[in-house]
Amino acid sequence: MANILIVDDDHTVAEVLLSYLERAGMGGTHVTTGAEVHRFLSAEVPDLLVLDVMLPDADGVALCATVRSQHPDVPIIMLTARTEESDRIAGLTAGADDYVVKPFSPRELVLRIRSVLRRANQQPAGTGDNEILRDGDLTLDRDSHNATLGTVALSLTSREFELLAHLMRHPDRAFTRDELLTEVWGWDYGDKTTVTVHVRRLREKIEADPGAPTRLTTVWGVGYRWDPITTPDQTASTPQQSSLGPNPQHTTESQPTTTGRS
Incomplete structure (x- = not known):
């Protein structure tokens, strides 16, 4: 079962997303601060990170860059209410694989998560070698x-x-x-x-x-x-x-x- 780390200080958003992940056969862990992210990553590595841009103690873009430098193979999807193209570019440049703007459909986000995980784990076509x-x-x-x-x-x-x-x-x-x-x-x-x-x-x-x-x-x-x-x-x-x-x-x-x- 895929383990998704959700980093968002909005508990309602996190609870809804966790319920959709459970229905999709995936597990999730919810944290609300950058400090909790670092503690979590020191103990285990998730299959994917859903990261909000604004956290109480950290800038999500900077946190994305830090996580990316330490765990280059962990896919990251950023969440934000910011709609400017410059904000999307900043997140993607920091190493995010995808960028989803709030409000969003949780069903669509789960599909994005599945797509990112599938590509991350996909083997090339052919013999499988x-x-x-x-x-x-x-x-x-x-x-x-x-x-x-x-x-x-x-x-x-x-x-x-x-x-x-x-x-x-x-x-x-x-x-x-x-x-x-x-x-x-x-x-x-x-x-x-x-x-x-x-x-x-x-x-x-x-x-x-x-x-x-x-x-x-x-x-x-x-x-x-x-x-x-x-x-x-x-x-x-x-x-x-x-x-x-x-x-x-x-x-x-x-x-x-x-x-x-x-």
């Missing part, structure tokens, strides 16, 4: 969830990892943000800013010059594309791993509505 993607000096190991750029280990969130893997599996193909929301996030609709911010975060980690990207590029009027950097030597020397080129062959190795403040 490990998948390794490689392009130039960049390597993704799906089984260990490790990403390296040359000799440097990259710290990627689960959503960043899945987005990068999806793009690397489809080199030279331009994706719209709507397509990426559907294929990576598993949403039929959503805030496209989510994709934009995740792309920006990835560029900061994999591009030599994030302001002039050469790998994860923008296709104006369309969306984003992965431009592979593959050498003939690399293709010949690593036949067992994914070698990205024009025709990549990827192989494997053996309806109530809550109200709230914030």
Whole structure:
């Protein structure tokens, strides 16, 4: 059973969400302060964190960044009553996987939670064996969830990892943000800013010059594309791993509505 940590000082919101999680077959723990979050995380790691932006003793965005740095694989969904795009960007930049604005449908939030958990735990299609993607000096190991750029280990969130893997599996193909929301996030609709911010975060980690990207590029009027950097030597020397080129062959190795403040 998935264990969801709900961080919100609005007890009504938390109680409603906990009841919906229980109906969906998930467990939940409710805390109200940043201090309680740190105490909880020192004892156990939840499957997902639902985090309110405004807490009595902490700023939710700063807390999100702290949790993300300590637990990069724990998905985070932020809750807020703030509707400005700059607020959403701040939360996503801090490391949130999703951003839900109050008032919200608890049923929809549970669906978002399921989607995030499914993507975090999803194995690649195929035999079920490990998948390794490689392009130039960049390597993704799906089984260990490790990403390296040359000799440097990259710290990627689960959503960043899945987005990068999806793009690397489809080199030279331009994706719209709507397509990426559907294929990576598993949403039929959503805030496209989510994709934009995740792309920006990835560029900061994999591009030599994030302001002039050469790998994860923008296709104006369309969306984003992965431009592979593959050498003939690399293709010949690593036949067992994914070698990205024009025709990549990827192989494997053996309806109530809550109200709230914030």
